[in-house]
Amino acid sequence: MAFIALSDLVYLVCLISLQFTAAKPDGCGIRANTQTRIVGGEISYPGKWPWMAAFYRSNSNQYCAGALISDRHVLTAAHCVAAIQPSKLQIRLGEFDLSGRLPVPLPENNNNSARALLEENSAFQNNIYNVEKITVHQQYEPRSHLHDIAIVRLNRPVEFSTVIQRICLPPPSLPSLEDRTAFVAGWGTTAFLGSTSSSLREVEVPIWNNQACLEAIGKNVFDTTLCAGGRIKSADACQGDSGGPLMMPMVDDRWAAIGVVSWGIRCGEPTKPGLYTRTSHYTDWILSTVQQRT
Numbered sequence: 327m328a329f330i331a332l333s334d335l336v337y338l339v340c341l342i343s344l345q346f347t348a349a350k351p352d353g354c355g356i357r358a359n360t361q362t363r364i365v366g367g368e369i370s371y372p373g374k375w376p377w378m379a380a381f382y383r384s385n386s387n388q389y390c391a392g393a394l395i396s397d398r399h400v401l402t403a404a405h406c407v408a409a410i411q412p413s414k415l416q417i418r419l420g421e422f423d424l425s426g427r428l429p430v431p432l433p434e435n436n437n438n439s440a441r442a443l444l445e446e447n448s449a450f451q452n453n454i455y456n457v458e459k460i461t462v463h464q465q466y467e468p469r470s471h472l473h474d475i476a477i478v479r480l481n482r483p484v485e486f487s488t489v490i491q492r493i494c495l496p497p498p499s500l501p502s503l504e505d506r507t508a509f510v511a512g513w514g515t516t517a518f519l520g521s522t523s524s525s526l527r528e529v530e531v532p533i534w535n536n537q538a539c540l541e542a543i544g545k546n547v548f549d550t551t552l553c554a555g556g557r558i559k560s561a562d563a564c565q566g567d568s569g570g571p572l573m574m575p576m577v578d579d580r581w582a583a584i585g586v587v588s589w590g591i592r593c594g595e596p597t598k599p600g601l602y603t604r605t606s607h608y609t610d611w612i613l614s615t616v617q618q619r620t
């Protein structure tokens with residue numbers, strides 16, 4: 327498909343999703359701040375990935391992630407929420423450092439804006455959301471990771487800000503994207519069985535051909551799977567990053583969630599990519615789930 331047509335479709339999906347987000351003029355996939363658990367990446371910056379959501383279970387530590395896709399809905403992995411009651415789940419939006427620290431080092435000449443962003447982002451701003459409803463894909467198969475996708479409806483609408491925005495969905499007919507690169511971000515471990523990161527980290531990951539991925543992983547690579555990871559340099563998602571988005575800039579540099587962190591064989595091994603749920607396969611399912619009023 328030509329990229330022009332693809333671009334139109336991205337807009338279309340953005341516009342469709344605008345219908346149920348009270349038609350905010352800001353739109354999806356735009357980050358206000360362009361200043362420049364994750365293996366092989368670097369620490370991000372407040373406001374750089376403003377749709378990132380941190381998932382907490384019963385007052386314990388952050389254990390999964392998600393991406394804000396409307397003013398009320400967060401896209402995540404089924405395995406993050408399939409076995410949990412909505413009342414036991416809490417979601418924090420607009421976070422950079424989960425312990426409230428500023429980025430280190432502070433970008434030059436930008437201390438004030440970093441501080442302002444962080445103040446907007448902290449707990450006194452009421453950025454903790456309870457969950458009204460969890461919709462796990464009806465055909466999710468935990469053993470094979472097939473259809474590892476879910477949508478969480480928040481208990482109240484989100485107010486968008488410089489550090490809270492929603493990400494676009496990809497058009498349903500997105501081409502394979504192999505050999506292009508995407509970004510993944512998260513607060514997960516920086517090595518297999520390593521420790522988590524209190525600051526949001528990000529890493530750029532090349533997208534694999536699905537057949538090469540199947541050969542590398544051995545099984546459970548479906549048309550609905552997207553594989554990505556560093557082939558030369560270690561670059562991957564890891565434990566705690568699950569549910570977070572795989573992100574790619576599309577038309578007008580609007581970011582779309584082309585994947586959802588799903589699983590992998592350990593982390594960061596150049597011969598073993600990370601596995602993602604291929605979001606474009608589920609665009610219609612996502613839109614119809616988000617449109618349900620209850």
Ligand code: 4AZ
Nearest residue numbers: 564565566568590593600
């Ligand atoms: C996990 O356990 C996990 N290397 C997520 C991603 C990957 C491995 C494990 C991919 O959440």
